Amino acid sequence: MNHPQEASVFNDDPERSQWHDETLWLVRDKRDQAAHRVGDWESLREQASQIKAHSLSKLDDYLSEFEKNAIANGIKVHWASDADEHNRIVLKILKDRGVQQLVKSKSMLTEECHLNPFLDANGIEVIDTDLGERIVQLADEPPSHIVMPAIHMRKEEVGELFHDHLGSEAGASDPEYLTDVARQHLRAKFLAADAALTGVNFAVAETGGFVVCTNEGNADLGVHLAPVHIACMGIEKIIPLAEDLGVFLRLLARSATGQDLTVYTSHFHSPRTGAELHLVLVDNGRSERLGQEEFRDALKCIRCGACMNTCPVYRRSGGHSYDWTLPGPLGSVLAPHVDMDAFSSLPFASTLCGSCTDVCPVKIDLHGQLYAWRQKIMAGKSDSGPPLAMKMLAFILARPAAFRSAGWLGRWIIRHTSSNWQRRRFKGWGASRELPTAPKESFRTWYLKNRAAP
């Protein structure tokens, strides 16, 4: 994949790009207001970051403690080393119980594992019940944002989609009407489902319980109606104590959408009477990342999406331009772990402005990791070596005389060529901008004439 190319296509429709940017900026703005209403915001971030650092440093201990307590609570615990194993575990639970319809609330982990197509291929109907997720599922697209999966679609497009799939009135675009159509449609699915799958926002080692945050209550509706609840989580979701939730829950919704709390914060500890509760703990590359010091901190992520909302590049290129489950700055530091060559353009899809790092509720040095990935990616290309132009630049910049000559030549060219020629010759710069004008003499020359001792 190639981010600049995808981003360029996204910007072929400037009006859409602008609308996308402004919509997400509104969310960022709401986040700012919510953060400023919390007096000790910065110390909360610091506390969250340290709790996560601590949890990750003793992850094996906390996972064992969590498993022990979860089993004691009556939860059936499963371990999956990778996406395949995760999918097979979920399928086996479903097959063993003759499940044909599964309702699913949002889980980025199952997106990461590509669970939906796997279950689909194995004859199980999966219905995403988060409104945004359902929209992209009907559109047969991946989510473009981890909190607002259909943020790239306009209400008119959703109206068309619902007209095609759910029989809503043609041309309808009133969000309230469309939401009601989705609600009626999903009610029937909730009632018919044999099992419900949810993600996990936080798993608490000391209690063996876990927390799921949603705004639509769809997770609760699913698991309270179906006889089987399967919850899937990455192993990094562990926090040590129930009281730690007081830190993370205050940060999560404010960072994500500017709400004080998500509308539903559901705590699960044990199965309902007569029902089953399964929990699948998934590694899928996480323990390897835990061993890489420069990239470890990304495991602190609580999936709030704030880095996406604030990223000026994400806002103007759209989630699909990253071509991976998780877009934006977070996706750009995680995707290369999966395939460094395929996703090599992602760490470069940033100005390194640092906004993602400052907005992150668990203080992941996201732009620092982007910088580090750039070094790794270019070092990985050492067979072919860096591009010739960059090699020449490195040669010139290390040699004062070469630097002066190249600078002189560059200025001469700028002074003696037309704007049109420059536009064609220097496409990267010239498509949007004029080249700077070039003075006859450099500062050094001026300095030697005007200041240097005779």
Add this chain to the structure above:
Amino acid sequence: MRVGLFIPCFVDQLKPAVAIATLELLERFGCDVFYPENQTCCGQPLANAGLESESLPVMKQFVSSFEECDYIVSPSGSCVLHVREHYDTLDQTDSVQRIRSQTMELCEFLTDILHIERLDASFPHRVGVLASCHGLRGLRLGAASELVEQRPDKVRNLLDMVSGLEVVETSRSDECCGFGGTFALTEDAVSGAMGRDRLNDFLESGPAYITGTDMSCLMHLEGIIRRNELPLRVLHVAEILNGGAA
């Protein structure tokens, strides 16, 4: 106080007026300024493109140029940040460590070391301030909008000392302008869109000039201004603080 003048490669070649203003400003405050004439570049253009290791000789050239000064001052927050933050791949000799800790951005130096409280400068214009990201979020020259904190704005405080100058506020006060070094070339579509959006923010509040600590960002915006014939001009903050060149 012996101050080494660190002039970014592109400023030396393309914007000598910015370097001259920086030099004159420092001289006016009694600094013994000298320009090591064998300096080239800090290496950031290579490092941000993932070629930090290729830039080692460039970094060494920088270090050898600035070995004998009390402070190293530059009219570029981004280049200063690069020296401070990313020279960690060099052997941390005494002189490397000293250079990393003594390299300062111009407004930072005027504020924290020279403790400037008055300026003999006049610039009777409405001015918009471009808060360049590396100065803002890297060097913490002011409070970033993402953080809940109180922090003096070093650039703004200096501009407030210029007589007649009126700073205008813009929406999205510290949104990135889209320059980003090689990003401007490789991600041209997004970079151009970011630059145009940032300029639209400025056009809404209607300053005559846009100023800032980093000529790289300003040159990117200037290129878009000229392409679209927008009623805006850019000046580096040194040019305004040095008495107002326009």
